[in-house]
Amino acid sequence: MSFLEVENVRKDFGDYHALRDVSFAVEKGEVVTLLGPSGCGKTTMLRALAGLETIDRGRIALGGRELAHDGRVHLAAEKRGIGMVFQSYALWPHKTIFENIGLGLRLKKMPQADIAARVRWALDIVGLPGSESRFPSSLSGGQQQRISLARALALEPTCLLFDEPMSNLDVSLREKMRFEIRTIMNDAGITSVYVTHDHEEAMVVSDRIMIMQSGRIVQQGSPREIYLRPKSRFVAEFLGGANLFPLDVERSVPVEGQFVTTGGLMLRGSPVEALPPDPLVFFRAEALRHGSAEEEGATVLRATVESACFLGGAIQCGLRASGMAIAASLPVVPEVSVGEQIELVLSPQSVSVIADCH
């Protein structure tokens, strides 16, 4: 039995099906992410875990205790012992940092001296020692989010929920905070569920990613699995930089790893036993490399550069090969220019076949 169990959860808002049938399990100490575009149901799922939203069907259990069951059982949010970090930080503007972190402890009737010690401990963890007497409005967005995290940690929750905690921060701060949160979570070892629509953030913070689409979990796995072996067009495209081409089933020989797209492009990939319905050939933009390498079984593509955009870490190119538009993310050196003919190789390990829909 897993630490956090979610079974067949459904939730409707009127005619809108926010959660259609969501099941997943989280082990103790694990950090998982619900990743998906806006409106996919990830925030509703998180709020249902928190107890801020009731569920219509299904079951949620934490550490063997039933939190919600079929709309009959609903343990109030304040009794679940779950912590939450909100997108808008949700710090109380009329209270000092000390009061913000200590209020929950005070409501638990903890002695004043212990509260002070615990607040200090929490502030140390998030790297803002000594800010007890300040007010939230005097802190930057990043600092406020750390206080929000400290407030959740101070209560020693059995489980911690993150609702898009970085989306109000600017890009450079967001990238820094990802790693910090990951470090803090590793050190604290608290079971966590993290919600975001940013796939890079999800990959940094989580042990396991669950991709949600229209109220369902469509794929879950480690960041690496999800990125390299998406099961559907949706997952492949959501994680960015996907090349997808419909497969010509007649001319392809899947068991030998020979794939021909309907446009006539020939690609070599890993052998496949059985094709899914509506098969697509898939490879990532960064799987293409310069050169006419002699690698065993590699595909060599001769392409015309139609657009090239220098991004600093890579050049993002639009190519055309055998009449097909291909996206490629190439190294900065050698330089490529529009109109140039280039030769690229594609390793068979990078090419796979996925279903057009799940």
Added chain:
Amino acid sequence: MSSCRSSTSEMRGIPVTRAEYGTGTQAMARRLGRVGRREAPVLATVIILFGLVVVPVLAMVCNSVTTPQGGLSGRYWAEVLGTARYLRAIGHTLLLAIPATALAGVIGLGQAWLIVRSDLPGKRFLHMASIVPFFLSPFLGAVAWGMLLSPHVGLFNRLFMLVGIGPVDIYSSLGIIWVTGLYYAPYVYLFVQSALHNLDPSVEEAAAISGLCPMGTFWRITLPLISPALISALLLTLVAATGQFAVPALLGAPVRIRTMTTYIYDLSNMFPPRFGLAAVLSLLLVVIAAAGLVVQKILLGGRSFVTVSARARKHTVVPLGRLRLPLFGVLMVFVLATTVLPIVMLFYASLVPHYDGSLAFHLLTFAHYREIFLSNHLVESAVWNSLWFAGISATVSLLLAVWISLIMNRTRSPLRGLIDFMVTIPAAIPGVTLGVALLWTWIDVPLPVYGTGWLLFIGYIVGFMPFAVRAVSSVHRQIDVVLEDALRMAGGNALQRLRHVTLPLLKPGIASGWVLVFVICVRELDVPVLLYSPGNEVLSVLIFSRWEDGDYGMLAAMAAIQIMLITVVLIAASCLFRVEVAPPTS
């Protein structure tokens, strides 16, 4: 419940299998029970509001179509709509209200533009001074101007006569229009100045870049953009000016200028009272007010906020050049007219033994004040009554307002629309009308309300609680519910969330709402004039009755005390809570 239902369906002979039937009703009963438990407090609120607000309106309708014998009859409607003096009163009401609204509009719009947009000196002071007439009230304004421009004892008229003009008679239609316009201008001012503040400055900058001069920008860009706010302010003022009682009663009644409200007062106060006719006139007033409010709501509701920018940006200040000081002077004249002269007038009259229009500084005396606090128990108790009624009404209004605001902003109850509607009804009921309606409602209720202080208290609550609701709710709407969720996640139950998060954050709204209701209750004449009972006289009622007796010295002393009460509360509020109380807009 289950057995009861089953017997009825068996009687109807509806074949239902046991199993199906049992689970179906049980589930439904469970759901109904849950909805019932959740909605019960909301339903109770709806019932209380219905009793306080809707029943008086129904009583009004009832009275207008039933005879004292209890029969249904259209004769009161026929009498009002077929008698020349009532028709004249309706016409007069509108002929006074429309020019008064226009005057308030010109003053308010001018003040707003000059204070928000021009390089006038002393803007902060002028802003405050533009609002003060609201607190001073049209009632005391009429009292003071009645003394300044009385044809017999008017101080100004004495001066005018020295230079060979006048006398100017304030007891006239023009007098009523002058005082009403001056004292309703703050409504227009507040609406327009907030619209001007919210206007995206880049819209006007674009006009300037396109080659429009400052005046062209005002007429062709700014004015059209703020017109929804301006028009709705004018409509509100028109509604208020149509339903006002104090000014026409003080300045019109003595010279037989009759309006609908003064007729309603007279018809209810004569013996025997002619409630049927008063009810018809009241309903006509309510219809006029409701129509105005509906149009205003449509105008404001359809307003798009595209020109309102989220970021606060400084507006460019329009330099007035050579007109700067003359225009400053014009605004200062208004400050003199609305505030300084009336207050000086009232204090002076309260300090001379017998006010007769002459200046007699060597005779100054505290005799009237001494009389109030040492020998005249009626007036002394009126001072305390005013304080108590205002304080308790404000407190109860605020408790109700917080409760209603919680329902409106933090539940998904389907009854919210109904509550919202009922809370807006009092805005369409003029004070005197509310007074008669409450009299009729409570006269037959077997509770010790009629003829006691409770009736006056109920009048204050029904009339002014909506201001409290608006003050609290507008703050409540801005509190992100996630702040309450955050305390839930930290283990706080509903009461703890209210105590630690919601109420502290609502404090500005609660404080300004309390002060607003308190001040309105103290200054108000229209509501208590029919609802007070012996022993429960409040200051404004006594001032009014002394006016009818011509006892200027005593009434001026009472007015001075009323002004001091309001001033102390406003200053205390701004020091203690740092809230700036403003008349209600929206």
